[in-house]
Amino acid sequence: MQIIKDREIVEDNWLHLDDEAQLVAGNITVSLARWQEQHETLEHHEGGLGLRLSGDDPLEEIVPDLARFSLIVLLFPVFTDGRCYSYAKLLRERYGFKGEIRAQGDVLQDQLFYMSQCGINSFELANPNRLTNALSAFDDFSESYQATVLRPEPLYRRR
Amino acid sequence: MYQYDKYDQMMVDQRVAQFRDQTRRYLAGELTEDQFRPLRLANGLYIQIHAPMLRIAVPYGLMSSKQVRKVADIARRYDKGFVHFTTRTNFQLNWPKLEDVPDILAELATVQMHAIQTSGNDIRNTTTDQFAGINAEEIEDPRPWAEIIRQWSTFHPEFAYLPRKFKIAIIGSENDRAATKLHDIGLHLVKNHDGEIGFEVLVGGGLGRTPIIGEQIRPFLEKEDLLSYLEAILRVYNRLGRRDNKFKARIKITVREHGINHIRELVEAEWVQIRDQLRLDQKEIDRVKAFFTEPDYDSNAAADTSFEAKLEEDKAFARWLKQNTFEHKVPGYKAVYVSLKKHGQAPGDITSEQLEIVADLADKFSFGEIRSTHTQNLVLADVKQADLYELWQQLQAEGLATPNINTLTDIICCPGLDYCGLANATSIPLSKQIAERFDDLDHLYDLGDIKIKFSGCMNGCAHQSVGHIGILGVDKKGEEWYQFTLGGSSEADASIGERLGKAIPKEDVVDTVSHLIDAYVDLRREDESFLATVRRVGVDPFKERVYADN
Ligand code: HEM
Ligand code: SF4
Numbered sequence: 001m002q003i004i005k006d007r008e009i010v011e012d013n014w015l016h017l018d019d020e021a022q023l024v025a026g027n028i029t030v031s032l033a034r035w036q037e038q039h040e041t042l043e044h045h046e047g048g049l050g051l052r053l054s055g056d057d058p059l060e061e062i063v064p065d066l067a068r069f070s071l072i073v074l075l076f077p078v079f080t081d082g083r084c085y086s087y088a089k090l091l092r093e094r095y096g097f098k099g100e101i102r103a104q105g106d107v108l109q110d111q112l113f114y115m116s117q118c119g120i121n122s123f124e125l126a127n128p129n130r131l132t133n134a135l136s137a138f139d140d141f142s143e144s145y146q147a148t149v150l151r152p153e154p155l156y157r158r159r
Numbered sequence: 160m161y162q163y164d165k166y167d168q169m170m171v172d173q174r175v176a177q178f179r180d181q182t183r184r185y186l187a188g189e190l191t192e193d194q195f196r197p198l199r200l201a202n203g204l205y206i207q208i209h210a211p212m213l214r215i216a217v218p219y220g221l222m223s224s225k226q227v228r229k230v231a232d233i234a235r236r237y238d239k240g241f242v243h244f245t246t247r248t249n250f251q252l253n254w255p256k257l258e259d260v261p262d263i264l265a266e267l268a269t270v271q272m273h274a275i276q277t278s279g280n281d282i283r284n285t286t287t288d289q290f291a292g293i294n295a296e297e298i299e300d301p302r303p304w305a306e307i308i309r310q311w312s313t314f315h316p317e318f319a320y321l322p323r324k325f326k327i328a329i330i331g332s333e334n335d336r337a338a339t340k341l342h343d344i345g346l347h348l349v350k351n352h353d354g355e356i357g358f359e360v361l362v363g364g365g366l367g368r369t370p371i372i373g374e375q376i377r378p379f380l381e382k383e384d385l386l387s388y389l390e391a392i393l394r395v396y397n398r399l400g401r402r403d404n405k406f407k408a409r410i411k412i413t414v415r416e417h418g419i420n421h422i423r424e425l426v427e428a429e430w431v432q433i434r435d436q437l438r439l440d441q442k443e444i445d446r447v448k449a450f451f452t453e454p455d456y457d458s459n460a461a462a463d464t465s466f467e468a469k470l471e472e473d474k475a476f477a478r479w480l481k482q483n484t485f486e487h488k489v490p491g492y493k494a495v496y497v498s499l500k501k502h503g504q505a506p507g508d509i510t511s512e513q514l515e516i517v518a519d520l521a522d523k524f525s526f527g528e529i530r531s532t533h534t535q536n537l538v539l540a541d542v543k544q545a546d547l548y549e550l551w552q553q554l555q556a557e558g559l560a561t562p563n564i565n566t567l568t569d570i571i572c573c574p575g576l577d578y579c580g581l582a583n584a585t586s587i588p589l590s591k592q593i594a595e596r597f598d599d600l601d602h603l604y605d606l607g608d609i610k611i612k613f614s615g616c617m618n619g620c621a622h623q624s625v626g627h628i629g630i631l632g633v634d635k636k637g638e639e640w641y642q643f644t645l646g647g648s649s650e651a652d653a654s655i656g657e658r659l660g661k662a663i664p665k666e667d668v669v670d671t672v673s674h675l676i677d678a679y680v681d682l683r684r685e686d687e688s689f690l691a692t693v694r695r696v697g698v699d700p701f702k703e704r705v706y707a708d709n
Contacts, residue, residue, distance in 0.1 A: 055398070055402075079194070079197075079320070080197055080280070080320050081320065081402055082280075082317075082318070082319065082320025082321060082322075082397055083397060083398055083402075085316065085317045085318075085319070085320065085397070086317055086394050086397050086398050089317050094432060108194060110181060110190075110194070110198055111319075111320075113316070114314075114316035114317075114319050115316075117316035118316050118317055140173060140177045141170060141173050141174075141177075141314065142169065142173065143166055143169060143170060144314065144316065145170075145310040145311060145313055145314065145315075146311060146314075146315055146316065146317075147436065147437065148316055154311075154437075155166060155310070156310075156440065156442075156443040156446070157440065157443075159164065159166065159443075159446070
């Protein structure tokens with residue numbers, strides 16, 4: 001499958017494992033429940049490890065484990081559920097997460113600008129046929145008034 | 160007033176381009192109805208009974224004459240030649256075509272206007288007192304702060320998909336003309352014991368189905384901390400607010416379910432983490448304040464004697480002056496209401512021709528600025544007393560001088576069944592009938608300050624639950640009925656009105672108002688106001704009067 005990562009269309013090399021699915025080598029993501037249950041096994045996983053979070057999951061609880069993950073997947077069950085915008089921003093700014101943050105679920109072109117400003121840098125679009133069109137959305141606005149992850153100084157400091 | 164620089168202009172221009180593309184994709188079938196809805200709402204566009212409704216922002220209720228002329232022009236070319244002002248100081252076009260909306264927004268952008276975040280689950284237009292900057296009791300002019308909030312809230316990437324809409328109002332004096340206690344966040348500029356000026360912060364007010372009065376979350380906030388504190392509240396709400404039930408999604412319910420103390424703890428804990436990073440620079444505060452300096456007032460304005468003479472000789476002028484003007488902090492000046500409440504006309508409506516005349520009058524008499532009010536009127540804020548007579552005559556010629564401000568016929572009314580897809584019942588025609596029933600001005604003045612607020616459904620766009628008399632349209636098996644409440648207030652003494660009794664059929668609504676007024680006249684002590692009377696005697700004596708002959 002193809003995704004958008006750092007404003008480019010790339011082949012995805014991650015496998016999102018269901019909680020029942022057998023662990024396999026390579027890049028995998030797991031749910032928070034699985035991580036909490038099997039973290040000892042997963043510590044020794046060969047390959048990249050990623051964690052899937054939804055707005056229902058307690059973000060603060062996983063902060064001590066963040067260093068173990070190279071990918072955090074944030075789930076948008078419907079695109080109007082805005083909780084994970086705050087998660088992305090906190091992961092980047094407060095908890096210093098440097099790895100990939102990916103939006104998954106009901107991810108549409110018209111939200112990409114805001115998502116990217118909050119620190120999400122990869123996107124599994126709900127409709128993978130629209131990847132090329134969606135790329136333009138990152139340039140919908142060339143400025144933000146606020147301090148954002150991509151532009152840490154608010155606009156007024158640049159005026 | 161604030162003027163866009165290249166950044167502000169670029170942002171609204173890019174917004175127009177973005178929405179043009181979104182509309183094109185919707186019309187081409189690339190966006191579904193569900194996908195397009197939040198996008199159009201974030202650009203002020205509802206789909207209504209007859210046509211789309213476009214709500215255009217008037218940030219903190221301030222417009223230039225140039226902007227007002229553009230509005231008049233747009234209403235004429237893209238709509239039926241009139242606009243409707245709302246309780247949140249915005250205005251609405253009731254008949255635009257969906258395909259035209261991107262062009263309308265592009266035209267608005269040429270005069271530094273937009274419809275950004277006037278609907279939808281985002282941070283809405285920040286509102287304030289229509290007498291900001293000119294009233295003598297003011298601690299500080301709230302408008303620069305409202306502009307700072309406007310910029311912070313515009314396209315805030317983290318808060319574009321909140322659980323529900325979010326409204327902020329700010330005032331600079333104790334007299335609350337902006338219903339701040341009924342906003343998601345209310346901000347009051349206050350002075351602390353050391354004489355420093357900062358903000359008292361309220362949270363969790365709101366109207367609609369479950370009207371709740373906001374509670375204090377912080378008694379004093381340093382001004383430089385404004386944005387960090389707002390950001391902390393919004394972040395807590397974005398994470399905690401309910402998303403399972405849209406009727407429980409407003410922050411007022413979050414505050415009620417968790418308690419103000421718990422919410423305060425969460426907000427303060429969040430705030431300490433971002434406070435330093437988001438502290439406002441004095442340079443920015445000064446930059447914005449520089450747009451709101453006093454106009455070039457005539458220091459001799461009070462010396463004029465023609466004004467007194469006119470007052471003596473023209474009773475109608477004197478009556479209008481008493482009712483429709485407001486004391487200005489500068490001697491020899493007054494703020495003047497342009498009444499959009501002519502009896503027999505839809506409250507808050509104004510035609511393109513009238514808008515153009517108001518723009519001309521603003522240029523001639525009031526430094527080219529026009530303000531919109533929470534009560535759906537307009538204000539010319541800086542008129543010299545020597546000019547009042549001429550201004551009055553011209554307003555009168557246009558039907559904009561009905562001397563009824565703050566009287567029973569200064570009704571706040573939502574569009575109701577005439578325009579709104581959510582309505583249960585008619586509101587505008589009944590408001591007109593009420594105004595016609597109380598057409599005798601001497602009678603109106605004798606009744607004093609009575610606020611009637613009339614909504615066509617539970618959403619309460621006209622704030623009926625905080626009306627001295629609230630009227631709410633309800634649906635009973637497909638028929639229009641009306642629920643009355645008494646004793647509400649949206650001001651500093653805010654309160655939610657109490658139900659009068661069972662709903663009343665449409666044909667009895669105007670009579671019911673008459674009965675209530677008759678009861679008040681019998682019950683009041685000397686010059687006791689309607690609200691004070693209701694608070695003293697309760698609703699029962701009114702109830703007896705209204706339901707006696709049913
Ligand atoms: C025909 C167009 C309109 C539609 C479809 C509409 C729709 C709505 C809806 C759905 C709500 C409820 C939101 C909630 O409970 O969270 C609401 C509330 C509100 N509307 Fe409207 N409205 C319209 C016109 C107006 C007008 C003309 C005004 C002003 C006169 C207005 C001002 C408000 C206000 C102030 C609220 C209550 C805010 C609060 O709950 O704190 N709306 N509107
Ligand atoms: S109160 Fe109801 S009827 Fe009136 S405008 Fe609002 S949604 Fe429509």
